[in-house]
Amino acid sequence: MEIFEKSLEHLYLVFTATVFSVIVGVLLGIIAYRVKHLDKIILWLTDTLQTIPSLALLAFLMIFFGLGDLTLIIGLVLYSLLPITRNTYTGLKDVSPFLKDAAKGMGMSKMQRLLLVELPLSFPLIFVGIKIALVTSFSIAVLGVLIGAGGLGSIIYSGIQIQDVSMILKGAIPVTLMAIVFDIFMTFIEKRMIKKAKN
Amino acid sequence: MNTIIDFINRYYKEILHYTSRHIYLVFVSVAIGIVIAVPLGILLSRHKKIAEPVIAGISAFQTIPGLVLLGFSMMIFGIGIKPAIIVLSLYSLLPILRNTYTGLIGVDASLKDAAKGIGMTKNEILFKVELPLSVSTIISGIRISTIYIISWATLAGLIGAGGLGDLIWIGLSTYSKDYILAGTIPAALLALIVSNLLELLQKLITPKGLKVKR
Amino acid sequence: MKKKLMAGLLVMVFVFSVFTFSGCGNENQIIIGTKDFNESIVLGEIFAQVIEAKTDISVKRKLNLGGTFICFEAIKKGDIDLYPEYTGTGITAHLKLPVISDTEEGYNVCKDEFDKQFNIAWLDPLGFNNTYAIAVTKEIAAEYNLSKCSDLKVNNASQNISFGGEHEFFNRPGDGFDGFCDLYDVSFKGDTIKMNVALKYKAIGDNEMDATDAYTTDSEILEYELVVLEDDLGFFPPYIAAPIIKNETLLKFPELKDVLNLLSGKITNTVMTQLNYNVMIDKQSVKVVAENFLTEAGII
Numbered sequence: 198m199e200i201f202e203k204s205l206e207h208l209y210l211v212f213t214a215t216v217f218s219v220i221v222g223v224l225l226g227i228i229a230y231r232v233k234h235l236d237k238i239i240l241w242l243t244d245t246l247q248t249i250p251s252l253a254l255l256a257f258l259m260i261f262f263g264l265g266d267l268t269l270i271i272g273l274v275l276y277s278l279l280p281i282t283r284n285t286y287t288g289l290k291d292v293s294p295f296l297k298d299a300a301k302g303m304g305m306s307k308m309q310r311l312l313l314v315e316l317p318l319s320f321p322l323i324f325v326g327i328k329i330a331l332v333t334s335f336s337i338a339v340l341g342v343l344i345g346a347g348g349l350g351s352i353i354y355s356g357i358q359i360q361d362v363s364m365i366l367k368g369a370i371p372v373t374l375m376a377i378v379f380d381i382f383m384t385f386i387e388k389r390m391i392k393k394a395k396n
Numbered sequence: 397m398n399t400i401i402d403f404i405n406r407y408y409k410e411i412l413h414y415t416s417r418h419i420y421l422v423f424v425s426v427a428i429g430i431v432i433a434v435p436l437g438i439l440l441s442r443h444k445k446i447a448e449p450v451i452a453g454i455s456a457f458q459t460i461p462g463l464v465l466l467g468f469s470m471m472i473f474g475i476g477i478k479p480a481i482i483v484l485s486l487y488s489l490l491p492i493l494r495n496t497y498t499g500l501i502g503v504d505a506s507l508k509d510a511a512k513g514i515g516m517t518k519n520e521i522l523f524k525v526e527l528p529l530s531v532s533t534i535i536s537g538i539r540i541s542t543i544y545i546i547s548w549a550t551l552a553g554l555i556g557a558g559g560l561g562d563l564i565w566i567g568l569s570t571y572s573k574d575y576i577l578a579g580t581i582p583a584a585l586l587a588l589i590v591s592n593l594l595e596l597l598q599k600l601i602t603p604k605g606l607k608v609k610r
Numbered sequence: 611m612k613k614k615l616m617a618g619l620l621v622m623v624f625v626f627s628v629f630t631f632s633g634c635g636n637e638n639q640i641i642i643g644t645k646d647f648n649e650s651i652v653l654g655e656i657f658a659q660v661i662e663a664k665t666d667i668s669v670k671r672k673l674n675l676g677g678t679f680i681c682f683e684a685i686k687k688g689d690i691d692l693y694p695e696y697t698g699t700g701i702t703a704h705l706k707l708p709v710i711s712d713t714e715e716g717y718n719v720c721k722d723e724f725d726k727q728f729n730i731a732w733l734d735p736l737g738f739n740n741t742y743a744i745a746v747t748k749e750i751a752a753e754y755n756l757s758k759c760s761d762l763k764v765n766n767a768s769q770n771i772s773f774g775g776e777h778e779f780f781n782r783p784g785d786g787f788d789g790f791c792d793l794y795d796v797s798f799k800g801d802t803i804k805m806n807v808a809l810k811y812k813a814i815g816d817n818e819m820d821a822t823d824a825y826t827t828d829s830e831i832l833e834y835e836l837v838v839l840e841d842d843l844g845f846f847p848p849y850i851a852a853p854i855i856k857n858e859t860l861l862k863f864p865e866l867k868d869v870l871n872l873l874s875g876k877i878t879n880t881v882m883t884q885l886n887y888n889v890m891i892d893k894q895s896v897k898v899v900a901e902n903f904l905t906e907a908g909i910i
Contacts (some may be wrong), residue, residue, distance in 0.1 A: 252547070569681075
């Protein structure tokens with residue numbers, strides 16, 4: 198069934214991009230937190246990337262990476278960096294200074310402190326960033342059809358071309374549903390995490 | 397450097413033409429959004445019980461990909477500027493609405509009480525206390541809306557509305573690096589400039605006492 | 611604990627998806643692409659059905675893949691093996707040569723150069739010439755007495771006529787809008803409107819514009835009762851349709867050549883317009899239209 202196949206394709210594109218944007222985004226967030234002067238630049242860069250119109254970014258990337266899934270994934274990653282990077286950075290910064298001192302007092306190295314104390318404590322906020330990145334990627338990935346990538350965009354695009362409402366819906370409903378489902382699911386987990394943290 | 401100068405020389409007239417149409421689309425859509433969303437936000441701040449469902453409803457709307465709504469709008473209203481502005485105005489509502497609402501309900505109750513105490517009418521409280529204190533948040537919402545609309549407006553070229561999207565579409569359909577750049581670079585610059593300008597406006601308008609220290 | 615489970619689940623889904631979609635190439639399969647307008651889709655379906663009927667090769671369809679250039683990039687990259695192309699487009703858009711007005715010469719140049727430069731083979735022409743044509747509403751044709759393109763210049767008629775077309779038409783140096791306006795020395799009213807190729811006729815029907823670049827086998831010309839202006843100065847070159855296929859695909863499946871050449875000459879202009887009509891106006895499915903055509907033509 199075409200809708201099923203395209204939906205899986207769409208999921209694959211969004212997931213792959215999110216995995217990479219988590220890796221790059223968290224790394225950038227850590228660097229922004231640790232290296233004194235880079236924080237402004239990194240935050241400015243990721244903010245700028247997100248301000249650029251998505252179609253423009255994808256078309257621009259197409260010049261270098263050609264048509265296809267790869268270009269879309271790169272675009273989605275760049276677009277998703279801001280929420281993840283900024284939340285990682287803020288999360289790390291907001292860890293209570295007492296806890297940071299306590300860790301230092303226990304003889305932890307900077308790396309140990311980061312991995313054992315600061316990152317775990319920031320995780321809820323980072324998770325929110327991942328959620329935002331994931332959910333918005335569903336919508337943007339629809340544009341993939343315009344640069345030769347797969348996903349539900351092609352059903353929507355065909356529907357618009359032949360002006361067939363049911364076909365547009367066949368593409369639009371799965372995308373919107375997936376976005377909403379993941380939003381609800383991840384918000385639920387997020388709330389559980391906050392509850393646990395409070396206890 | 398030479399090639400960039402050549403490029404600008406060759407395409408500047410077209411770029412100007414499409415950019416002005418793009419700005420027109422964005423300006424009108426955001427203006428309509430403000431005209432609808434701000435009063436609605438004020439209304440919702442007075443009726444908090446329905447605020448959450450209304451905002452959630454419009455928020456769900458926002459998850460619908462732009463291409464879809466542009467397609468539907470085209471089917472109902474034909475091709476051209478009108479269907480595009482209708483959809484773009486709808487998309488501009490949420491950030492402005494949400495920020496107006498949260499801005500207004502965030503105003504310190506004691507300030508409102510004090511105003512009531514010195515005899516201000518409800519309208520006076522709205523215009524002299526609540527709105528001025530929320531204006532920074534509202535402008536932030538307008539800024540977010542505008543960035544979205546500048547982005548979605550590039551898709552409007554698909555349904556004959558013109559704008560920088562046309563240059564991008566011509567570039568994509570003829571695999572022309574020149575046209576793609578002629579469309580994407582101005583679009584990106586437009587978004588960045590407008591974003592920074594509105595952020596500046598926000599900073600200037602915020603009364604000193606309320607500025608959040610970074 | 612819950613966090614670890616979540617992470618594990620996500621990784622599993624990710625890995626599963628990667629395996630499902632990468633390296634998924636079926637050895638006994640070819641992929642057919644088409645451009646994003648109706649005629650191309652119908653042709654692609656016809657190719658697919660004749661191959662499925664006459665060979666053991668399994669066919670994957672990527673119909674409505676995108677515009678001319680998306681298809682060409684896809685075949686060069688190997689994302690598709692075969693798609694229907696037109697000689698006029700091959701010459702100006704892909705070979706980037708000046709327009710060739712002679713039908714046979716155009717075809718031969720395409721055949722030779724695509725083979726040499728891109729390792730792509732042009733199979734036999736399908737039998738029709740779908741060239742660009744300027745079409746106007748019948749009201750406009752009556753009002754300004756238009757029957758051929760040169761009439762557009764008479765009394766500067768074109769300046770009262772609004773023009774719109776698909777984005778691609780506005781950046782085709784040899785056979786597009788700018789060249790047309792240059793040769794006939796005309797300019798149209800106001801700004802030209804650009805839109806998706808599938809929406810042109812709706813725009814004319816809604817009176818958003820008066821003229822467009824039509825393809826001569828478009829059924830909408832009949833549906834909207836448009837008047838096609840004769841290209842008296844011969845600006846638009848012939849666009850002979852034929853299947854183009856990667857050489858390496860032919861090497862792998864040599865039977866494809868004869869099978870696809872069964873279509874040689876079988877699709878005339880009349881036939882193509884009729885097939886387009888069946889899909890666009892009679893609203894029959896592409897699959898059924900293709901099947902009916904092949905059966906009636908005695909091919910399957």
